Amino acid sequence: MSEEILINVTPRETRVAVVENGMLQEVHIERALRRGYVGNIYKGKVSRVMPGMQAAFVEIGLERAAFLHASDIVRAAPSLVGDAGENGGGQPAATPPILDLVREGHEVVVQVVKDPIGGKGARLTTHLSIPSRYLVLLPYSRMVGVSVRIEDDGERARLKETLQALGRDSQLGYIVRTNADGQSDEALAEDVDYLGRLWQAVQEGIAAAKVGERIYEDLPLSMRALRDLMRRDIEKVRVDSRETFDKTLHFAQQFMPELVERIEHYPGERPIFDLYGVEDEIQRALKKEVPLKSGGYLIVDQTEAMTTVDVNTGGFLGHRNLEETVYKTNLEAAQAAARQLRLRNLGGIIIIDFIDMTDEEHKRQVLRTLEKALSRDHAKTTVYDMSPLGLVEMTRKRTMESLERQLCEPCPECGGRGSLKTAETVTYEIFREITRAVRQFDAEKLLVLAAPKVVSRILDEESAAVAELEEFVRKTIRFQPEEHYSQEQFDVVLL
Structure with missing residues (x-):
């Protein structure tokens, strides 16, 4: 499978596209005036405690107070004032009352895990985590975990033993990321050293920061794309900005030298997104209707509560009988729906309304096709069995606004209803x-x-x-x- 990452840079906006076999799969957008907050660490102050919700609202310098649930608070008190201290042990099974953890006026060191979405403030945690190329540092934990996507038992054991040995003296915890699969002990040791130095700098920032100040900011989008999206099957990373190319090259030389030769500058006169048809795909991703090659189509409808995907046969009549027509349409729709969720960055609760099938084996095959298509998605997805009505309920982890809500605003005529009075x-x-x-x-x-x-x-x-x-x-x-x-x-x- 041919896979490339395209990085398009203009003075106020950076866009990253993931293209597989010539087809756009993901789009990430970062604007200078509206950078996301996920991964940022702040020193905040508790402005309000809600015992009935087991949560608190925290002022961290953003437009709206952010939300912190009791289950997202490190139990040991030192973590709340930014001292890595003595947390190390296991967490209690039951979540204590929120008033036992924080009070109004308390200063807390928090990390954003979900950007403000719609009318909701950011979601916070005090379980800090800092990612690198192959690892995620857990400064308030001593655990070592390995991504479930690394399936080989021998490799999992090797990675865990290596990390336990490397982190024996630091008393820090780590999660081994998927792209650490097959990496040498030396590469992992470099990441441990890098994270150790970075955590030391964060601790110094915690000690010096005032309430509402940002202590740590995640990398800009171009660097995050290399860190999070680069895999062995990525053939090329093409950057259309010489300045950004130099920065990404320096970043790769420092943290992923084996991939340096895959990064190249695109100097062409034709915009890189036009060359790959990305601009047209983005425009199509803003429409509700998604045509299928068979003649059928999907209707993707994003609402506040959930996203629905409706499958229709359209002009596809098949060649044998109705069941075959429905089955083939649903198979194609399963692959298309998985791609659209990833491309449009749709999250939360998702309902896919497949066309009714009577054959149980057909239902299983459609569900398998959907799960296989979702397996390449970086966001965590959970798919449930098909209901008697042909509905598939699933969830997809949401950390930021969808593509539509990043690029569009509600219609001033209808106020977002989607219709006008006649x-x-x-x-x-x-x-x-x-x-x-x-x-x-x-x-x-x-x-x-x-x-x-x-x-x-x-x-x-x-x-x-x-x-x-x-x-x-x-x-x-x-x-x-x-x-x-x-x-x-x-x-x-x-x-």
Whole structure:
């Protein structure tokens, strides 16, 4: 499988695309004025404790107070003031009451695990973690864990033994990341040394920081792409900015020298995202409908509570019978849905409404296809069995806004509903408002200001109704189109 990472840099925005076999799979966007907060460490102050929710709100210098649940608080008190101290042991099974852990006014060292999304503030934890190329440092734990995606038992044991030996004197914990699979002891030792130096700098920052100050910030997107997305099957990393290319090359030489030769500068006149068709794919990813090669299509609908994916056969008629048609459409839809979730960065609860199938083996194959397609997703996903109605419930870990919500805003016409009242509906609302107004106030004439489309309809199709209304209210009514009014907006003015 051919896989490349494309890094497009403009003065105020960096975009990273992951392309597999010429097809866009992931897009990551970072804007200078709106960098994400995930991974950042702050010194905060508890502004409010909510015992009923087992949570506290913490001021960390962002627009909204951030949310800290009791289960995300390191039990030992030193961790709350930033001292790595004596936490080391295992955690109690039950979460203590929030008031036993923090009080209003307490200073806490916290890390952002989820960006502010919609009207919700950031989600915090005091279980700090700092990633490197192959490891994740857990400064308040002595555990050594290995990613479940490293499946070979012998390799898992080797990695765990190596880390336990390397970290014996530091009393720090580590998680071995997936891309550590097959790496040498020397490479792991370099990461342990790097994380040790970085943690020392963070501790010094904790001691000096004031409330609301950022102590540690994660790498910029171009560097994170190398750290988090680079795998052995990535053939090329192409960067269209000479300055960013030099920085990524220096980063790779320092932390992943074996991959340096795969990083190259793209000097072409044609924009790199245009060359690979990425721009067109991004535009398509903002639409609800996703066409399938068979002639079927998906409808992807993101709401506040969940995301739904509806599968339709469309123009695909098949060659044998209905069950075969449905089965083939669902197989294609399973692969397409997995790609769309990853491409659009959709998270939380997801419901996929496959077309009803009667054959149990077909259902199993469709579910297997979905799980296999999701296996390449960097975000954690959990898929449940198909319901009798053909629905598949699943979850995908969400740490930041979806692609649509990063690039778009609610429609000013409909307020995000996705639909507008018809001109006919608005017409009858105007008529009711006129009747209500003349009963409450005295006036000789009335002036109605409304959108041109609505006024045009009233004067043409509803002219007879207007004449009847004038006779009923015994007033003269004049209608005036206003270009800047939305279709639902109108005003009745008494003259």
